[in-house]
Amino acid sequence: MTIEGFKEKYGYEIEGMWLPRVTAITSVVSKYPLFLKDRGHFEEAAQWGHFVHKMFGQLARHERFEETETTIKLSQTFQDWMFENDIILQKEDIERRVVHAELAYAGTLDLVAQVKGRVSVIDFKTGAQMSPEYLLQTAGYMAAYNETAKVPSEARWILRIDHYQECMGCLAQRRERGSQVSVRGGKSSCNHQWSSLKTTGEFIELKEYEQDLKAFVAAKELWEWHNRAMLRTIPNYPKTV
Numbered sequence: 001m002t003i004e005g006f007k008e009k010y011g012y013e014i015e016g017m018w019l020p021r022v023t024a025i026t027s028v029v030s031k032y033p034l035f036l037k038d039r040g041h042f043e044e045a046a047q048w049g050h051f052v053h054k055m056f057g058q059l060a061r062h063e064r065f066e067e068t069e070t071t072i073k074l075s076q077t078f079q080d081w082m083f084e085n086d087i088i089l090q091k092e093d094i095e096r097r098v099v100h101a102e103l104a105y106a107g108t109l110d111l112v113a114q115v116k117g118r119v120s121v122i123d124f125k126t127g128a129q130m131s132p133e134y135l136l137q138t139a140g141y142m143a144a145y146n147e148t149a150k151v152p153s154e155a156r157w158i159l160r161i162d163h164y165q166e167c168m169g170c171l172a173q174r175r176e177r178g179s180q181v182s183v184r185g186g187k188s189s190c191n192h193q194w195s196s197l198k199t200t201g202e203f204i205e206l207k208e209y210e211q212d213l214k215a216f217v218a219a220k221e222l223w224e225w226h227n228r229a230m231l232r233t234i235p236n237y238p239k240t241v
Helices: 003-010 022-029 039-060 069-084 132-148 209-226
Strands: 011-014 017-020 087-100 105-115 118-125 155-166 173-177 180-184 198-206
Touching: 003 011, 011 087, 011 105, 017 105, 022 105, 022 132, 022 209, 039 069, 039 087, 039 105, 039 118, 069 087, 069 155, 069 198, 087 132, 105 132, 118 132, 132 155, 132 198, 132 209
Parallel strands: 118 155
Antiparallel strands: 011 017, 087 105, 105 118, 155 173, 155 198, 173 180
């Protein structure tokens, strides 16, 4: 990979500095390293994640969207989530770029909003289950946001969106992400009869921020060690590695 390719893939140019992304840093603690993943499945899952993020951004900004079975269900899930949790948001806090100058990293957080009266960093996820990587990502986002925020964030949340069909007999769940189809749970001997699409939201507050931030800083040091040869060729990376 060229230096320019590395810089574009893993970071941002901000005010004359090159800074690594939060998601690049936390990739070192992924449960399944990228080189071991089924690349086709990984790309399909990433496309679904990008679709949901774009959709929620449109909903948060009150923008129009193409109405399909999927977008209508996502819209209802998003509206239910806002109502049930007393969400108050500002447009400038949607997909907000944040920078931590001292620790030399940056990121784009999904949303900062009031959740039942508390200013909170919120990250949207579409994985089938929670991942330890999410703890580090949100800690990194929250620390960077609080560096310059007039009103600092008090909490971190994950809004995990799931989208599947359920077998009406054995309750197995069928997930379709582009051309990739997976079936989990239930009975392999069942002649599955699938329900209509279901979209559900799981809203989880993440505790132990200080502990997770320490782990994020350690992950950054490990990421820098792993990429030290490339980082030493980037003159505007404001750290010695």
